[in-house]
Amino acid sequence: MMPQLLTVGVKRPDRRLVRVRVPVVPVVLLLSPVLLLALVAGVVAGHVYHVDTLRALRTGWRIVCALPGTRFDAQFDRTAVLVAIR
Amino acid sequence: MSHPMSHPVSRPVSHPVSHPTREVAMSEQRKDVLGLLAEGTISVEEAERLIVALERAQPAASASLATRPKGRAKYLRVVMEFLGEGEADRLNVRVPLQLLRAGVQLAALVPPRALERANAELVRSGVPIDLTQLRPEHLEALVEHLDETIVELDMSDGYLRVFCE
Structure with a gap:
């Protein structure tokens, strides 16, 4: 299943935690023209560098679908960063 | 840090x-x-x-x-905590093993010409590894056995753990 929600949180010293939740599907729909162009560019690059385009797309899609559950949470000194994909 | x-x-x-x-x-x-x-x-x-x-x-x-209940592990975890200047420095990473399995498929997409150049550079650096022999199946087998891997590092002011859950 493709990611549904991306959560990004940043806390800087002496500031409160800022957390942004990004719904992935609406953003992908919004950026679909750009993504389509990127897809075409990727296919052309695949042909130029002799890369199996279908396999590359399949692998890319598998990676995107495997992203949910990823979490990166780090705090160094008084700065904290959180990235979570659901 | x-x-x-x-x-x-x-x-x-x-x-x-x-x-x-x-x-x-x-x-x-x-x-x-x-x-x-x-x-x-x-x-x-x-x-x-x-x-x-x-x-x-x-x-x-x-x-x-x-x-831990036996079964297929789903996540690779990296947990680290060290005593910093003020608050503790912490790192908590959770990566789905499925993502690693999908990621190793990328190895098959590297153009042969790039692999040859990488091999030449590796030989020149004294690391004679033939990357053209590296198959996604081999890497997948490596990922499959990751769930039995535990790395633990204990120090006086903190610890580092790498494990699967």
Whole structure:
């Protein structure tokens, strides 16, 4: 299943935690023209560098679908960063 | 991040995973008890009570990965905590193993010409590895066996754990 929600949180010293939740599907729909162009560019690059385009797309899609559950949470000194994909 | 060795401060650290060093520590404690018994410092009954108490303490200490329900692990976890200048420096990463499995498929997409150039550079650097022989199946097998991997690093001011859950 493709990611549904991306959560990004940043806390800087002496500031409160800022957390942004990004719904992935609406953003992908919004950026679909750009993504389509990127897809075409990727296919052309695949042909130029002799890369199996279908396999590359399949692998890319598998990676995107495997992203949910990823979490990166780090705090160094008084700065904290959180990235979570659901 | 400050260097882990720069703060030789001892502090209690919560251990989310099992601890092989604890079994060694327990064996040492048992030896200490037997040593005290041999010296005549404690009686046989006292030694027995101490050993029973140590055995009771062990399952609680080693409960975690040892008692983790068997089955296919889903995530690779990296947990790190070190005492920093003020607050503790922490790192908590969770990567789905499925993502690693999908990622290794990328190896098959590297153009042969790029692999040849990489091989030449590796040979020149004294690392004669033939990357053209690296197949996604091999990497997948590596990922499959990751769930049995545990890396633990304990220091006076923190710890690092890499494990699967």
